[in-house]
Amino acid sequence: MGGGVQGRTAIVTGAGRGIGLAIARQLVERGANVMFADTDETALAAAMSDYDERDPHVRSFTGRMSERLATANLLSATLDAFDRVDILVNAHRLVKASDPLDTDPDVLEHLLRENMIAGLRMTQIVAKRMIRQAEEAPEAGSAGAVVNLSTLAAQHPVPTMLGYSIAYAAQEQATRGMALALAPHRIRVNGVRFGSVMSHELKESLRDKPELRDRIIEATPMGRIAPADELVETVMYLASDASRFVTGQIVTVDGGRSLADRVAVQTV
Template identity: 30%
Template sequence: MAFFTGKVALVTGGSSGIGRATAVAFARQGAKVVVASRRVAEGEETIGLVKAAGSEGFFIKTDVTNEADIKTMVEKTITAYDRLDYACNSAGMEQQPTPITEQTEETFDQIVNINFKGIWLSMKHQISQMLQNGGGAIVNISSAAAIRPIPGIHLYNASKEAVLGLTKSVALDYAKSGIRVNAICPGGVKTEMFERFTKDNPQAADAIIQMHPMGRVGESEEIADGVVWLCSDQASFVTGQILAIDGGFILQ
């Protein structure tokens, strides 16, 4: 039986990788799915996959660093479906390893705005709507690097750790309002981001794989399964928690 029949899910960063897999996973469980991303063609492709999975939804072009875009994203969801039950905030970006002495303010602003501010803005407007619904569930995508930092990507590590602090504090505020907020910390996952990070550097790819005791990086669908569980009634007593889906990465 589908977990989410009659429910509505919103996924940011839904044009590829974990976000796309999560949108499809929600659809397979019966949810209507709204996909948000800056990339139009890829976002529409995700909606095609949502429909192929047996559900419905639509794409909205969204820059998660822009509050007007986020507000519009939630408003269009309500206009179309009159409710918002679940959200997965997956939009994010990587950082190439760089000594801190060579990092730029532009890079700082870009990474912090997308990885941290974007989740803060998304939750601000998602929760405003969920309070009107009488509850909901949010899952923020952080990173195992928030728990076990990777050398050279200081801004990425810090932005993802900030997501954990935000998740836990917001979960405290809204626990009695029926809104559960949790985070997932993926290890290395076979996504476009992973491909960009290791582009032209097979040694880097091998090094990342060796950081995982299971001897491989994950699949986007494995992270999406965690999102679905955290949003489901099977996790009804779970809030403010950090779920590592990382092949053992943080154990080393």
């Protein structure tokens, strides 16, 4: 693998809209072959309308990321189209509230399955392919990169979203564990924990609760909500050999929001 992402093959889950779509588009812009994957067929079709269906560098896949068969089929479709896989970005997520005092076990299991287990399974199956590729080219440098998107809720639990918070705390630990397991195979695994970034879900929340914008900006030391592109740049760094000695790290992109106790700041 070289210094950038040109000529490499990437799978991006959650690529039908929002941050996942922004990541997939930027990979295409930088010369990568990209498999856009999402559970939402309508959103994915809309995203793919920007590309010529004959473009040999872009493909799409619709399936439930939490199902074993879907992950296997996604990898197979990627190999059929591009013969290899070098980058995996797990951007698929499910944002859903849950009652901390009366959490329905089915809801908790669903959130864990969608936000942690799905990405872990995808990492496992893709890593096996990356290991095979590394064995075929033992002197080729880095053998692959995995980037998992996380959330501030993993570090700072949100009581009304207990299951979501738990799932991402587990996902971050899985990122570290897989980084240790895959390092001997020259595969890097890192995460990006974000907040105060304009995701699809945040747009939806602001549409319903416009007053939330001021609360987020007030809680963010840099005083703004960042566009998705600013998060994308961090993902590009972790996906490329610019970070070839970086693994097992959770990089926070939040304008300083996780650093400050806003009550303390206001009373000092």
